[in-house]
Every structure is written in C-alpha cells, then in structure tokens.
Amino acid sequence: THFYENILLERHGRVGVITLNRPKALNALNFATMQDVVGAATQLDADPEIGAIVITGSERAFAAGADIKEMSTMSYMDMYLKDWFAGWDTLAAVRTPVIAAVSGHALGGGCELALICDFIIASDTATFGQPEIKLGVIPGMGGSQRLTRAVGKAKAMEMILTGRTIDAVEAERIGLVARIVPATDLLADALATAADIAAKSAPIAMLAKEVVNAAYESMLSGGIHLERRLFHSVFATDDQSEGMAAFIEKRPPVFTNR
Numbered sequence: 001t002h003f004y005e006n007i008l009l010e011r012h013g014r015v016g017v018i019t020l021n022r023p024k025a026l027n028a029l030n031f032a033t034m035q036d037v038v039g040a041a042t043q044l045d046a047d048p049e050i051g052a053i054v055i056t057g058s059e060r061a062f063a064a065g066a067d068i069k070e071m072s073t074m075s076y077m078d079m080y081l082k083d084w085f086a087g088w089d090t091l092a093a094v095r096t097p098v099i100a101a102v103s104g105h106a107l108g109g110g111c112e113l114a115l116i117c118d119f120i121i122a123s124d125t126a127t128f129g130q131p132e133i134k135l136g137v138i139p140g141m142g143g144s145q146r147l148t149r150a151v152g153k154a155k156a157m158e159m160i161l162t163g164r165t166i167d168a169v170e171a172e173r174i175g176l177v178a179r180i181v182p183a184t185d186l187l188a189d190a191l192a193t194a195a196d197i198a199a200k201s202a203p204i205a206m207l208a209k210e211v212v213n214a215a216y217e218s219m220l221s222g223g224i225h226l227e228r229r230l231f232h233s234v235f236a237t238d239d240q241s242e243g244m245a246a247f248i249e250k251r252p253p254v255f256t257n258r
C-alpha cells in the first residue's frame, strides 16, 4: 500500500482510520495533506473489507484550518488554475460511511473537513469555528454551504461573520455534532461506532448514506422520490431478505454484502 507523509493509515478490522499527522502545524491542511486524505479515503472506499472510515487528528487539534502559510502569497490565478480545494469533492463522494472524531481545534478547513464527513463525534475539548473572516477570506472547503445546512442560517451567519469559536456543548446543542464523549474515550468510541456500522450490510449502508445526503443536498420532493426508489431497490438484495428473515426468526442476521 501507498505511503502517506502527512497522515497515518491503519485498519482495525473492517474500520479504516485516517489520522492527520502534521503536529507542528496543528494538522493544518496543506495541499499534500488533502491529497493524502483523499488518496487514503479512496483506497479504503475501494476495499471490500472496509465498512466504515474514521478521520481523526490529535488530542490538541483535529485541524487548525487550511494551511495559511501555503496560501498567503497565492494569487487569484494560482487558486483558480490549481482549482484549490477541489480535491475535497472526492472525499465527499466516498460511498463508505465516514465519521469525524474531533478533539481540540476544528477551525476553518478543519471544521469544514469534519462537515464533509457523515457525522461528527466530538470530545469534550473540541472547539469549532470558521475564523476565515479574521484573515480576510471566507470559507472555501464547503463551510458556507454545509455549516448552514447543518445548523441553520442564524448560527452559520454568526459563526462565519464573527469568526467566533464554539465549544463542544454548543456544537452539540446546535446539531453540528452527533455526540460528545470524554476526550480519553474519543477514539475508542469512534472506533466502536464505526465497527457497529461496518457490521451492517455494506451496500445497504451506502444506500442509506446516499439518501440522507440527498436530504442534505437537494430539495424535499426529489429526495422523497429518490428515497422511495432506493427503498424499492433494497428488495433486490440478499441482505434485505436475510435481515428481515432473521428478525422474524429471532436470530442475528448474517449479511453477505450481496
């Protein structure tokens, strides 16, 4: 397998774990780190042995943003021609469920990376913010869109216009994170949650992710229609027959991913 310079890639059973590993820069997401994360996630997504992915950072920082030092002298044309941040679309397109396990700073691009993941489990030390406005820029990795959909206009506007950082309790209250756990339990909890998902039928989990994302990304009527069609399609799978039969027979299901 490929060697990545800015991340660690591990497998725990059916769970792939991507750990951001640029401690000197508080895991700032430079171009090379984006390529590593996207490359590793793509590799895991293609692996039938993997049923869920966890993206995490250090205790001190999930990621303190895009790399300000790398971007500071870039021009409009540099940004445009390199289509800066476009690589993250590939992470958003991963079909395997992806959990962000966030401790410490999740700022700017770090908050946006967590929002690209399917849901966030936060340690009680996690802080979230979009401080771009303080640097004279705006969010560029999807934050204006995903944060607004996740927490609504009032909170997103306040966070993006002021750059105010919120703590884990506020993040949970406004629906930015799914759950808060003590910092010492964060990785174990995220791994257990990912293993729980990975124990389900992989194709059914992919369909579930696809249709929840339709609610997130499109309008209601189109999403309802897509849900019904995808629901119909699960009746073409062995795992639907097995899952429902196992319930009726009062035994655990044995999914075959078919």
Ligand code: CAA
Pocket: 024, 025, 026, 028, 029, 064, 065, 066, 067, 068, 069, 070, 105, 107, 108, 109, 110, 112, 131, 132, 135, 137, 138, 139, 140, 141, 143
């Ligand atoms: N880019 C590059 N380097 C960064 C960085 C970033 N986003 N965040 C932190 N670092 C570096 C610091 O420059 C410092 O490096 P040196 O030791 O070489 O000086 C090192 O990481 C440690 O950081 P601090 O000394 O600042 O640590 P601290 O504990 O005092 O402060 C912090 C932590 C509050 C997170 C502070 O580092 C900070 O404010 N960072 C920037 C946060 C930010 O503005 N993020 C948004 C970036 S723009 C963006 O993300 C655009 C987008 O939409 C994608």
